[in-house]
Amino acid sequence: MGKQYSQIVVVNVRQARGVEWHNLAELPEGEAAPADGTLPEPNVGGGFSAYLHIPFCRVRCGYCDFNTYTNLNFGKGAALTDFRQTLYKEIELSRRVLDVGDQSSPLRTVFFGGGTPTMLPASELLGIFHDLTSVFALAAGAEVTTEANPETLTKDYLAQLKDAGFTRISCGMQSAEPQVLATLDRAHTQGQVEKVATWAQELGLRYSIDLIYGAPGESMKQWEESVEAALALEPAHISAYALTIELGTKMGAQLRRGEIYEPDPEELADKYVLADERFSAAGLQWYEISNWAKPGEECQHNMHYWRNDNWWGYGPGAHSHINGTRFWNVKHPLAYAQRLSANADDQPASPAAGREILTEVERREEHIMMGVRLSSGIEVPTSTPAHVVAGLMSDALIDPHQALSGKIVLTQKGRLLADTVIRELW
Secondary structure (H helix, E strand, O other): OOHHHOOOEOOEHHHOOOOOOOOEOOOOOOEOOOOOOOOOOOEOOOOEEEEEEEOEOOOOOOOOOEOOEOOOEOOOOOEOOOHHHHHHHHHHHHHHHOEOOOOOOOEEEEEEEEOOHHHOOHHHHHHHHHHHHHHOOEEEEEEEEEEEOHHHOOHHHHHHHHHHOOOEEEEEEEOOOHHHHHHOOOOOOOOHHHHHHHHHHHHOOEEEEEEEEOOOOOOHHHHHHHHHHHHHOOOOEEEEEEOOOOOOOHHHHHHHOOOOOOOOHHHHHHHHHHHHHHHHHOOOEEEEOOEEEOOOOOOHHHHHHHOOOOEEEEOOOOEEEEOOEEEEEOOOHHHHHHHHHOOEOOEOOOOEEEEEEOOHHHHHHHHHHHHOOEOOOEEOOOOOOHHHHHHHHHOOOEOHHHHHOOEEOEOHHHHHEHHHHHHHHO
């Protein structure tokens, strides 16, 4: 593609759930959160979304920098077998903290992430969903999603999800190539994703496919074959993320020892363009930098993040945003359980490790940072000089017709260099 992309910033695997930081291993800095969880503006009468972080995994992938654990028993309240009871304490806490007003259906979307939520027996996962919806009513037609690794699923498991009200699964395929799967330390084998897609189709359950590109040693041909294999499953939604090797991971150690090398930005750009063109030709249009969907099949839960709507993240390390206040839970499952069990007057303490109350300037910056990622774009910020917009048009980073109509919408090149656009708009 040429050296114009030497500073490429493609969406990476750390951003694999939009702007949802629930599963990242590192927590931000902030002020102390109140022990009782109180919020400056708790009114969510217009509805909110719920994210539930299940931190357990069978295998920790070599690239994984998420807040996940292969130890399934950290002690009371922090084991796979009794995690449901601990989550319920936070659900109850959120009921006391939030003001839902007269809204009878405050839950707009529900998303189970991790980790691997489907590591839990179906009865436990459905029990958590029941606990949540017994406290907060579910809006009619609400999207209910769980992430899943294909090796953890059976048709019966999916049928139980469908019968309980789940509407969607997000399946971690990552690659169709055995060599690449081995490099990424993925546990599933060829054929398992195909089975999941077939079962979902038969049950009438929507499904999304996740892909990762840029694994060490992955050729362009292998990536092309993975893209075609994913499209052959006929999903209505595909996510594709560039691999970034993070410190503290197995791959990070391999990189330090010189056993593997950082993905080449030019190659990542080429792979993104290939995927974008193939997905578009198959009827899946980009609606966010790393997400493509057929019309009406966009992930509504993640759209709430990108639009800075309200959500509560339940579980270890989960992040929340309520009316301009961001807060995040302690990371370790045992610390999380202990926080919720340390109560006075029989009320659980908040598991929040910290919080930040966004200023008007920070809210504006976040609106730009996240809104620009969407194909719908944003209005040209009033603080952005006209010459900056003209420069972005001249560099072919934004759609000129949209810009002349007062909107910022990224071109394909602009998506590859989104951080550059955002810095200019700030």
